[in-house]
Amino acid sequence: MSDPFPSDPHSSAPPLPGLVLASASPRRRDLLAQIGLQPRRIVAAGLDETPLAGELPRLYAQRLAREKAAHVAAALDEPALVLGADTVVALGRRILPKAEDRETARRCLTLLSGRRHTVLTAVALRPSAAWPQGRAAERLVASTVSFARLTERQIAALLDAGDWHGKAGGYAIQGHAAAFVRFLSGSPSSVIGLPLFEVAQLLRGQKGDWIR
Numbered sequence: 779m780s781d782p783f784p785s786d787p788h789s790s791a792p793p794l795p796g797l798v799l800a801s802a803s804p805r806r807r808d809l810l811a812q813i814g815l816q817p818r819r820i821v822a823a824g825l826d827e828t829p830l831a832g833e834l835p836r837l838y839a840q841r842l843a844r845e846k847a848a849h850v851a852a853a854l855d856e857p858a859l860v861l862g863a864d865t866v867v868a869l870g871r872r873i874l875p876k877a878e879d880r881e882t883a884r885r886c887l888t889l890l891s892g893r894r895h896t897v898l899t900a901v902a903l904r905p906s907a908a909w910p911q912g913r914a915a916e917r918l919v920a921s922t923v924s925f926a927r928l929t930e931r932q933i934a935a936l937l938d939a940g941d942w943h944g945k946a947g948g949y950a951i952q953g954h955a956a957a958f959v960r961f962l963s964g965s966p967s968s969v970i971g972l973p974l975f976e977v978a979q980l981l982r983g984q985k986g987d988w989i990r
């Protein structure tokens with residue numbers, strides 16, 4: 779039987795672009811899946827994330843999201859829309875580190891105990907050169923999180939839980955720290971790494987049928 783839908787080798791239609799997630803974060807992949815988006819590819823940018831001297835938290839998050847998306851977009855020779863993001867925990871003008879060891883997480887939790895802080899997530903979209911119809915776009919989302927006062931024993935228990943590893947500010951609101959979060963004002967998905975409402979809005983602003 780002949781193929782009812784033969785592909786036309788002479789078709790001039792451009793190949794469809796794919797969504798590429800420029801992040802090593804499994805949270806970001808899971809958050810995209812939550813709204814029905816599956817990236818065609820996941821490519822970690824692997825950039826140096828050291829803040830510039832005196833860099834303000836908002837500008838830092840925006841710069842990194844932009845750099846992650848642009849870095850991955852520049853390396854692609856296929857039509858693609860690249861999504862980069864960066865999440866920063868800020869105490870006023872101070873940027874708290876991403877906790878890679880227990881002592882850093884302990885220092886962060888001690889600072890956050892009994893206080894309100896800001897969680898900033900910047901997202902950036904960059905089209906690859908092979909998809910010039912795409913538009914560069916970005917958003918910054920700020921949320922406020924208030925922690926209860928933590929005792930030394932409670933901090934030790936949070937550290938033992940281990941889910942602070944690789945998290946901005948040394949805690950995971952989706953993990954054990956939730957037992958100490960008095961309130962969150964803003965975007966829960968943004969605190970975990972990707973503001974889903976804003977990502978959907980940005981995709982709706984692109985040419986093509988990315989999301990309804």
Ligand SMILES: Cc1cn([C@H]2C[C@H](O)[C@@H](COP(=O)(O)OP(=O)(O)OP(=O)(O)O)O2)c(=O)[nH]c1=O
Binds near residue numbers: 801805846945950951
């Ligand atoms: C505050 C907070 C942060 N986080 C996470 C989100 C981000 O993955 C991480 C902040 O580090 P990021 O540098 O934003 O992201 P990443 O290192 O995980 O991945 P990549 O740089 O490749 O994109 O902290 C939580 O999961 N829960 C929280 O409550």
